[in-house]
Amino acid sequence: MRVLGIETSCDETGVAVYDTALDGGDGLLADALYSQVAMHAEYGGVVPELASRDHTRKLLPLIEQVLGEAGMARGDLDGVAYTAGPGLVGALMVGAATAHGMARALGIPALGVHHMEGHLLAPMLERKAPAFPFVALLVSGGHTQLVEVRGLGEYRLLGESVDDAAGEAFDKTAKMLDLPYPGGPRVAALAEQGDPARFRFPRPMTDRPGLDFSFSGLKTHTLTAIRKLDAAGELTEQGRADIARAFEDAVADTLTIKCRRALDQTGLKRLVVAGGVSANVRLRQGLDDACAKRRATAFYPRGRFCTDNGAMIAYVGAKRLAAGERDETGQMQATPRWP
Numbered sequence: 456m457r458v459l460g461i462e463t464s465c466d467e468t469g470v471a472v473y474d475t476a477l478d479g480g481d482g483l484l485a486d487a488l489y490s491q492v493a494m495h496a497e498y499g500g501v502v503p504e505l506a507s508r509d510h511t512r513k514l515l516p517l518i519e520q521v522l523g524e525a526g527m528a529r530g531d532l533d534g535v536a537y538t539a540g541p542g543l544v545g546a547l548m549v550g551a552a553t554a555h556g557m558a559r560a561l562g563i564p565a566l567g568v569h570h571m572e573g574h575l576l577a578p579m580l581e582r583k584a585p586a587f588p589f590v591a592l593l594v595s596g597g598h599t600q601l602v603e604v605r606g607l608g609e610y611r612l613l614g615e616s617v618d619d620a621a622g623e624a625f626d627k628t629a630k631m632l633d634l635p636y637p638g639g640p641r642v643a644a645l646a647e648q649g650d651p652a653r654f655r656f657p658r659p660m661t662d663r664p665g666l667d668f669s670f671s672g673l674k675t676h677t678l679t680a681i682r683k684l685d686a687a688g689e690l691t692e693q694g695r696a697d698i699a700r701a702f703e704d705a706v707a708d709t710l711t712i713k714c715r716r717a718l719d720q721t722g723l724k725r726l727v728v729a730g731g732v733s734a735n736v737r738l739r740q741g742l743d744d745a746c747a748k749r750r751a752t753a754f755y756p757r758g759r760f761c762t763d764n765g766a767m768i769a770y771v772g773a774k775r776l777a778a779g780e781r782d783e784t785g786q787m788q789a790t791p792r793w794p
């Protein structure tokens with residue numbers, strides 16, 4: 456099946472075509488992304504109404520572009536997959552309506568997929584793809600979860616954040632440090648100049664058993680540290696970098712400790728890391744070390760498939776459509792909150 460994938464859940468318009476006949480790293484025929492990040496940066500975060508309007512402007516031209524790059528006509532498609540949630544409802548509806556409109560016109564099936572399942576299986580697009588079963592760490596702006604993955608659709612939640620997601624904590628820390636949106640990569644870049652020995656921030660919830668996370672206390676700790684430095688007249692560029700470094704180390708360490716625990720508990724030897732925060736280099740170092748000590752292997756999506764993209768949606772949609780799944784009663788689906 457050659458399936459068009461559409462991602463419009465937040466501030467990236469992503470489109471791709473996946474061919475299930477090729478698989479094994481070759482299935483992705485083409486993909487393209489239009490990022491709205493610059494537009495929202497002016498407001499310090501995503502403005503939902505602007506996001507929907509921009510998806511409306513960019514989606515159809517992007518679909519034409521991707522089909523052109525794949526050397527395909529619309530009539531060559533066997534199905535359309537789109538992100539049905541979770542996400543911003545207006546933004547989701549642009550993708551859902553476009554997918555169902557195309558599917559109706561072409562007489563092919565449409566299927567809404569879960570955004571986080573897309574992230575979860577994004578490493579399957581790589582030539583070095585993990586075999587099932589594996590432990591997955593999902594770390595994005597909205598989620599921090601550990602999942603045991605036995606196969607497509609066979610997921611068991613091992614633990615998750617009881618408050619802020621890791622990416623959210625990065626974004627909030629960026630704001631406290633006067634860094635522009637989106638904050639994660641900016642905090643990471645600033646941390647490069649930081650002295651790791653100057654501060655040590657807490658590793659929340661690592662002193663007790665279990666696989667849940669909490670990042671809101673760390674956020675408060677960071678704010679207190681910033682205020683103290685400011686009061687002492689030491690909130691210089693170096694001071695800000697030292698705080699960024701302490702924060703990044705605390706998040707990377709906390710995530711690594713829980714991943715170690717999840718591998719030990721399940722006895723599994725493969726760890727998949729996905730979602731925007733999986734682009735973080737220090738986190739990758741920690742996880743690679745932890746895996747090496749256990750003779751386990753860590754798998755990551757390539758850089759541009761760590762954050763939101765159409766390829767992961769095309770992949771999951773293609774697999775599910777090929778297995779016979781369809782949107783029930785042919786209705787489009789836009790589910791802003793979808794556990």
Ligand code: KG4
Nearest residue numbers: 595596597622639640731732734735762763
């Ligand atoms: O998966 P994603 O693109 O969107 C969501 O579904 O949330 O993740 C975006 C999140 C943001 O919070 C962003 O700050 C964070 O991932 N992020 C990073 C890095 N790159 C993106 N956080 C830390 N280090 C990075 N290099």
Ligand code: ZN
Nearest residue numbers: 574595762763
């Ligand atoms: Zn995402």
